[in-house]
Amino acid sequence: MKLNAIVLTAFAALSLGAAMCGAVQAQDTKPGDPVNGKKVFLAMNCFECHSTSGQGGGEAGPRIAPNPPSPAAILRQLRHPAGRMPAYVPQVLSDAQAADIIAYLQSIKPAKAGKDIPILNLR
Numbered sequence: 577m578k579l580n581a582i583v584l585t586a587f588a589a590l591s592l593g594a595a596m597c598g599a600v601q602a603q604d605t606k607p608g609d610p611v612n613g614k615k616v617f618l619a620m621n622c623f624e625c626h627s628t629s630g631q632g633g634g635e636a637g638p639r640i641a642p643n644p645p646s647p648a649a650i651l652r653q654l655r656h657p658a659g660r661m662p663a664y665v666p667q668v669l670s671d672a673q674a675a676d677i678i679a680y681l682q683s684i685k686p687a688k689a690g691k692d693i694p695i696l697n698l699r
């Protein structure tokens with residue numbers, strides 16, 4: 577009985593927290609915004625390990641763009657990371673922000689090869 581009360585109280589607190597978060601962040605399912613995603617990617621320091629275009633930095637973090645993992649895999653890595661990557665809980669990085677990051681990573685195009693850049697091929 578006492579345990580039930582504790583569990584109920586905890587549940588009520590969680591629900592209230594979720595309701596408050598819902599008020600701050602829109603719970604819509606529209607596709608992410610890549611422009612805001614880049615801002616979040618930089619603001620959340622993803623770039624420090626994965627570089628600004630997700631090209632990766634060797635030891636620090638692997639390449640995650642172009643051709644990023646699936647949205648579900650990215651979200652899983654953010655919430656329950658494998659390896660040495662820190663976790664990004666919803667209180668720190670909302671689902672909407674995560675969707676924007678995913679849209680940003682998906683928008684990154686492969687770099688041109690040197691032979692396709694005219695200034696590098698003057699001879």
Ligand code: HEC
Binds near residue numbers: 649677
């Ligand atoms: C402190 C360094 C660090 C930071 C900051 C960091 N990551 Fe990572 N990330 C890693 C490492 C290391 C791995 C590889 C984990 C493993 O061993 O599988 C990884 C893996 C990933 C993967 C999975 C790659 C794959 O091929 O499976 C994704 C996606 C990812 N990170 C996205 C992000 C995003 C988005 C952010 C910012 C919100 C972020 N990371 C911040 C270090 C970091």
